[in-house]
Amino acid sequence: MTPRRTAHPALIALGAVGAAGAAAAVWGIGIERYLFTVRESTASALAPGSAPLRVLHISDAHMAPWQHRKQDWLASLAQLEPDLIVNTGDNLGHRDGLDGIRRAFEPFAGIPGVFVHGSNDVNGPSPRNPLRYFAGPSQRHHEPTFLDTDAMDAFFTDDLGWTDLNNTAVRLTVADDRIDFFGVSDAHRQWDRLEDLPAAIADLGPREDGTSMLGVTHAPYQRVMNRFVELGADAIFGGHTHGGQVCLPGFGALVANCDIPLKQAKGLSTWTQGGRTVPLNVSAGCGHSIYAPVRFACRPEATLLTLTARRD
Template sequence: MDAARIRRRLAGASRLAAEAAAAGAAALAYGSLIERNLFGLREETLAVLPPGRRPLKLLHLSDIHLVPGQKRKQRWLRSLAETEPDLVVNTGDNLSHRQAVAPLLDALAPLLQVPGVFVPGSNDYYAPVAKNPFAYLAGPSTLSADHGSRELPWRRMHAAFGSCGWIDLSNRHQSIVVDGLRLDFTGVDDPHLQRDRYSGFPRGSVSAGQAAHLRIAVAHAPYQRVLDYFTAGGAELILAGHTHGGQVCLPGYGALASNCDLPTWRARGLTWWEHRGRRVPLNVSAGIGTSRMAPVRFACRPEAVLLSLVARPS
């Protein structure tokens, strides 16, 4: 091969590398400046209520990751009250900064007037640290050794939620009545931190199962072990977050990682989880925010989810 041909090939390769770098920079700019603020509402309908019951609207919030100064996110969160939900389920990772509790409570104030339940995520307990983003492709993230020094004011947040009537489902169960229907909840502390201890569903009286009810299971991180024991325990709906929908996805392919052992094709949306002959609807929210250490989304818009629960055919 003569020298001129070699020079042409090298020039072509350099041009391709420059074009790829430019495309990557443009995608990063779009994801960090635009898409991460394109908040949307995903709406789903599920026939899970006992026959003859009127519909219930369940608003599923997850992974807000609030940082002071995120005014657009706060305004959008306040606007979600316009959906007029009957129930709010918050699946954790509300915080991403030590000073985020007050702006979070302000943003959620209208929704805190609605019956609600919640479970925490790891970023409610500990502030995030900068990590190599490619490490997520190798498996779920882990806590750094100094995590204790980064504890966030989660107790204050939990107390405020509780004072407004929202129920903490960390490793516990409880029933509430919404529009005359008994909702039996079970929840766990964050499985990503291995704090989950399944307590089962409320038992009630010996005739409790004969009354109209719905069993809902709630967790932050949808690890398969958690989905399995929820399903085996009789859950009729499972709600989770944590995955951010992959956060950075490939158009036409989807998520590259779920940050847990959930298959990536389940990292966002409504699917059906099967275990021991039972099949249960599983809603995984793509979440509303990102870690402040990785403020970018690509092909994965932030979302809240409005589930319209309707009656099963009689």
């Protein structure tokens, strides 16, 4: 009788690892990136006596024209009836991405909104080695393909009625309350001009009692958030991180592509500077580069953040 040979333990382990990796790839590429979700949170940020404000925070759609499931889901968010939309950039993911953005955002027409740019509202995506993100924030190593940013901005401002906050400030009436906003363009590409904000805020005129102030950025770099708090922001909105995009279950984000602490790369937390502490909401975004079509332990999301009055 010929003795039965058994597989070497190392081969068994290698096979198990390979099977687990294949299963994770199938989940992340074929399933989870389509599991769109709305994360609901509440934060105290408005001036005392203010009524609650329902803010729909959308970020990082990275839209390509064929992504109909994402477009349908984004369009359905109008049914949440938000008072305000905050869009923290990277809307476009393809040279024809505006076609999908129009289809996704048209139901938001007439709802007050503000927006800032991410780099992928200006430059088209390109293939990248994902391992480079572990070496620090990504750098541009190629000549960019320019997108039709002007057409996107015109759609946002003229068709939807949103306000451009790139390196400027504005005072709006939202749900019968007066709110001041300021924002910067993509700090990841050093397009932020923080030095312009004090004058822009001063041009709004005196900030009366009962006027809240919200800061908006695409990339939540620490220098930006520190300055926002110093300038009087009562809450900060950011995107860019994708929540890590590929996360470790039970641990969270492995990279953030900026210098924000990893534990704050997604969700609602707080930011403290100069003795002031304010809510910080970082969206994990609802998209991905067309060259990295995966999400793992980090579902694509939008945030419905209810801002309530502070007690001070």
